[in-house]
Amino acid sequence: MAQSTLTITPLDPVGAQVSGFAGSDFSPEEKQALNQAWLDYGVLLFRGIDSAEQHLALSRCFGELEIHPIKELRDEDNPFFFPLGGPPMVAQVYDEQDIRVGRIPWHRDTAFRPEICKGSMLRVLEARTSQGETLLGDTAAAYDALPDEVKQRIETLEYIAEVSHGSPDYLGPANWWKTARMARDDEYPEGVEPPRDIQWPDNSGLRPVIYPAVLRHPESGRACLFLSPMNIRHFLGMSEQESEELVTYLVRHMVEPRFVYRHHWSDNDAVLWDNRRFIHAANGYPATESRLAQRTTLADKMHAGRPLETVAAE
Numbered sequence: 001m002a003q004s005t006l007t008i009t010p011l012d013p014v015g016a017q018v019s020g021f022a023g024s025d026f027s028p029e030e031k032q033a034l035n036q037a038w039l040d041y042g043v044l045l046f047r048g049i050d051s052a053e054q055h056l057a058l059s060r061c062f063g064e065l066e067i068h069p070i071k072e073l074r075d076e077d078n079p080f081f082f083p084l085g086g087p088p089m090v091a092q093v094y095d096e097q098d099i100r101v102g103r104i105p106w107h108r109d110t111a112f113r114p115e116i117c118k119g120s121m122l123r124v125l126e127a128r129t130s131q132g133e134t135l136l137g138d139t140a141a142a143y144d145a146l147p148d149e150v151k152q153r154i155e156t157l158e159y160i161a162e163v164s165h166g167s168p169d170y171l172g173p174a175n176w177w178k179t180a181r182m183a184r185d186d187e188y189p190e191g192v193e194p195p196r197d198i199q200w201p202d203n204s205g206l207r208p209v210i211y212p213a214v215l216r217h218p219e220s221g222r223a224c225l226f227l228s229p230m231n232i233r234h235f236l237g238m239s240e241q242e243s244e245e246l247v248t249y250l251v252r253h254m255v256e257p258r259f260v261y262r263h264h265w266s267d268n269d270a271v272l273w274d275n276r277r278f279i280h281a282a283n284g285y286p287a288t289e290s291r292l293a294q295r296t297t298l299a300d301k302m303h304a305g306r307p308l309e310t311v312a313a314e
């Protein structure tokens with residue numbers, strides 16, 4: 001049997017880095033070791049992924065890939081890639097002093113549909129900046145650390161999630177700023193052309209969904225604090241104020257530094273996250289920079305919630 005040379009090194013405080021591989025061929029033993037590491041750690045970092053082929057081959061070790069449902073978001077050369085970054089980027093002004101592009105509040109991917117994707121692997125081709133971290137929060141570890149009385153309180157709780165809370169002036173519980181607005185044309189740095197004719201995605205066809213506050217991971221069985229902070233509207237069965245207080249408490253808890261790996265990108269880094277277990281966020285970078293990245297998405301979806309309409313009919 002071929003000997004695996006993979007080395008798994010824990011990251012601080014969660015996740016792990018995988019090294020000791022080359023090329024795009026992975027043996028069954030290596031695939032098994034990779035999947036075990038992913039199940040154990042939930043986030044895996046790979047460095048030196050220097051070709052699209054290697055990114056695809058590595059991604060496929062964890063399952064089939066999906067083509068993004070929105071045609072405009074697919075890479076022209078390979079529909080399995082979802083390009084991120086690069087001009088034109090919209091700049092936003094945070095707390096009237098910090099102008100950034102690419103900032104994204106805490107969320108799970110597609111956490112506004114009954115089914116959520118299993119995971120994604122983001123590869124940065126050209127980092128071009130020392131800023132622009134990606135933050136990844138372990139919601140299984142966050143759940144484990146909750147006081148018992150809170151675990152009991154949220155065990156059967158459900159909440160309404162929707163897509164619209166990702167708007168540019170977002171001020172909900174998943175942020176870490178007090179004010180946010182689009183930059184005016186005259187606020188763009190010299191030499192950076194403000195983007196024109198921006199086509200915002202049409203989300204009008206997406207109906208809200210009902211999610212459980214606690215989700216059992218389908219492979220590990222671990223309880224995950226299943227809030228997608230950017231998508232929360234409110235908990236069912238409680239007053240608006242009570243819901244807001246609980247959301248604020250839980251979101252603050254789940255993004256505490258002890259549960260969050262912060263990744264500083266270098267060229268050809270790739271990070272794979274388990275979307276059922278981890279939430280993630282991006283803290284953005286100056287508008288004078290244009291990072292290039294590509295994402296693959298694992299096709300094996302998990303049924304996590306149900307459309308809001310079915311609740312009204314019950």
Ligand SMILES: [Fe+2]
Pocket residue numbers: 107108109280
């Ligand atoms: Fe995301």
